[in-house]
Amino acid sequence: MPEAMGFFTDTTVCIGCKACEVACKEWNQLPAENGGIRELSGDSYDNTRRLDGIHWRHVRFIEQFSGPYNGRWLMMSDVCKHCVQAGCIEVCPTGAIIRTEFDTVVIQSDVCNGCRACISACPFGVIDINAVAGTAQKCTLCYDRLKVGLEPACAKACPTDSIQFGPITELRARAQKRKDQLRAQGVEAQLYGADPQGPLGGLNSFYLLVDEPEVYGLPRNPKLPSRNLKQSTSFSVASAAVLGVLALVGLRKRRMDEQPPSLS
């Protein structure tokens, strides 16, 4: 089996060109919303606003200014995190969501029944229904390209190598080095999701940030949906079934509990 592959997104070299968004749509033949005829969002240069069933890559623009010309403009290309412990896989009733030989998370469109369970299970809000297909969709980390030895379309198109693709262990080492370089320059750089001991067992798409995760719309402490199961099922589900489920989940929870509370 090939080793775990993924993305390291260095937000400090992102120039917000959105080539990743377009390359993703072109390779995966995703439609533009309303055929491309839309209204200005008014949210800086971000007009697609979020990840969903037809936007598998999304560039966020964060203006942090305290007066004219006084501040900074952060940009980050966001994507599915390909969590090592993926909530979407956990809740998918049809088995449509699988972990691939590259340790990435892929929704098989022909098995998905569009039940939406994965949409609410994802702590990052990555997944949504693709109206054309009628199924839940998200980044596949270009599974079809990986199968033939190509890098994902977004990483290929990124002109500044803000999006880097490769074996996770290599990417982690590179990210650590870059973080150290920036710290030495006095930049408050931090890695998000690079720690295999962190929440969700680490993210196979992880980030270098220069502000707190919330600033980029990332949860500080992403949780699996299973943590809510005890509460939400105690009222209505037969106790035997509950115990059965909890027993299954408990195995995972034990691993989770050993982990530090925060990614940052």
Next chain:
Amino acid sequence: MGSNMAECHPVAFRWPMKAKLNGAKLIHVDPRFTRTSAVSDLHVPIRAGSDIAFLGGLINYVIHSKRWNADPFFKEFVVNYTNAATIINPEFKDTEDMDGVFSGLATFAEPQFWPYNGLLGRYDAATWQYQRGPKAPGPVTKDLIARRAGPPFDDLVRSLKPGPAEKDPTLQHPHCVFQILKHHFSRYTPEMVEQVCGSPKEKFIKVAEMLLENSGRDRTSAFAYAVAWTQHTYGVQMIGCCALLQLLLGNIGRPGAGVMALRGHAAIQGSTDVPTLYHSIHGYMNAPSALRPHETLRDYMAAETSPTSYYGNLPKFLVSYLKSVYGPAATAENDFGYDWHPKILGDHSHIATFAAMAEGKVKGMVCVGQNPATSLNGSATRLAMRELEWMVVKDNWLTETATHWYLGPEVKDGAVKVGDIKTEIFFFPSTQIAEYDGSFTNTQRMLQWHSKASDAPGDCRTDTWFYHNLAKRLKKAYAGSKLSRDQGWNNVLWAFDPDPGVKPIYPGEPDALKILREINGYQTADPKQHLKGFAELKDDGSTTCASWIYCGCFPAWDQNLTARREPDPPGVPGAHLKWGWAWPANRRVMYNRASADLKGNPWSERKRWVWWDASFVNPPDPKTGKVVPRGKWVGYDVPDCGATKAPDAKPKPDGIGLDALSGAQPFIMRADGKGWLFVPAGLVDGPLPTHYEPHESPVKNLLYKQQSSPVHKLWAPGKPYNQIAAVGDPKFPYVISTYRLTEHYLAGAMSRWLPWLSELQPELFIELGKDLAREKGIRNLDWVIITSPRGHVRAKALVTDRIGVMNVAGKRIHHVGMPWHWGWMGLSTGDVVNDLTSWVGDPNVSIHEGKAFVCNVERA
């Protein structure tokens, strides 16, 4: 400065970002905090149009700095490689002496036969010249012309040699270039910069210190600019000012140095090399003109040849070009057909042509790859187009230009009736780049061949197909004409059909490789014998070459070097000489002789590029068999000097061309082999860059009484369709810049029709600061109306701190900005921002002033 590289050249911006990871510092000086500023180490706000004040401030700071005066590198570079020591005519008067104008200012009167030059004044450059010793005796140019001397034209070129220029290597002579420029910029202090540019003084000084620290023997700094330095009434002077600063800092002709022109379109460099420009013929030779002494072939050579530089070979370039145009019909007896060649009458640039068109002086227009209905003073442009009898639009879509007659704003609001427009419009669907063979020439002067990747849909044809078949039909139509004016056209050699047996990529398509062969050139007697480089060109008609600067890109019948794709191995220093082909002579850094010191040694190990290897054993001369002494220029790049010319070689007393220069004069295209701090020839608006205000400005010029450039261009003066705001007009209090976004492309034909790009930037907007928004009661996303003296447009407000108020000349000046990609066609539509811009422009190159003018903004 003058560029938003991350947004407008994102692919090339890969390299600044790589440099940054290696420790380079990025500085962005711009009126807006853009995506480039976001990843720069330092952003400095500057009022649009005040760049010469900023650069002049840097020059003044540098020459008075401790570092520049203490490190001998700077003096060594400047004294030897620039014209700092050259003495100028004592009659010369600087802007400091004449409150903003140079000596030689005269009035300009429009000639009756083409009154569309737009010049507000003109300079007689006589007093800007070098002070010279007596000219060597020899044949007189006038006599050589009269008796039709040559080919060869060497005597004619030699007769043009002036006497030697006087110099003072101590740089103390009051009329030497260095003292003149020191005086010229003496009032460009950090305080003045802050007043004129609105740039905080501390930030300006930081820029100056960073540049000084990063320039010298061991380090170099580079400037990148784009159209934000060209689209002004003094754009050429802005770029010249940067070159002046870079020469003073020793940052020219060296790796990691220079003034980089970031060009827009994939092959826009190619379109000026093998030009679509009206004022030059192939390879940047001036177009023969009725207004210059260009009457005969020899008159043209006498007027245009610089005898003591590589341009001393101009007769060879010109004759080989004429052979390419007229083929066998061009002979020594008929001066190679020079008399058939069209001559220009004046300014036939874009705006000048539309100004003439507006007066009904232009019958028809072929519009390929541009969308003028959304360009420069859009409503005036559309008014002009309505005067045409016929118009051809060849594009990917029905653009605004193709539909202005029934969908333009004037038609929609009823001011113009469709039935009153007499223009007949023809639309030709066009292919895209991936649908044909051809070459790009990029911003690095590099040619890269590309092959057809996909069939074009429907009946789309290439631009080469269009012009090839148009030429063939016109030749047929004129074939029987006995009129003398038609004989030039009838003698044009047009032979680009594929050879028998070769299938064209589309029916009727010419062979693109044949065109490249023609551009490269060949032995006239045997077209299969390609020329290996421009050193082989002859002035007797025995060589044929369409564009001398491209000579060598196709050096043998089966060697198309532009198709090469072989990078240097990783980690090895080099110039990737086997990737494509760059003019001139596959050289990647021009004037790279300056990367070595006087003796030919690299200035430092770290900045090694080309150098003199004195022990190199040269083979005997292949032609004469004579022994060539030891020594050769070697290095990573193709050396920009005679390959075996020793650094201590002296100029030949009787020499022309490179022989007139020593082995230590790197700037071989300049008549004195030096980088020009002071520009005695070639510019119409002054030998030194001077701060002027844009044609429309909210403030008076703080530095001089002269408000704006005394010789810039204003077309259609006084016409109702080109109204201009007075200085400080309270009706138009804000400074506005127009610009481009990453998500869209130029006038939109290649982006606004594409859903994936349209959704990324779906609507036109105006960026304005929070202070202005507060003053005007404008909230984010409100509709606002932007007005200039030429018109008004509607846009949504994007309220941001990335643009805002600046303190200029004691006034608070609000700056606003608008991308100009939109029009009424396509998926993403919006008003035409160029309806706000005017027909004013640069006197050297006739580009408009779209980067700095005035407007008003109100809530809709």
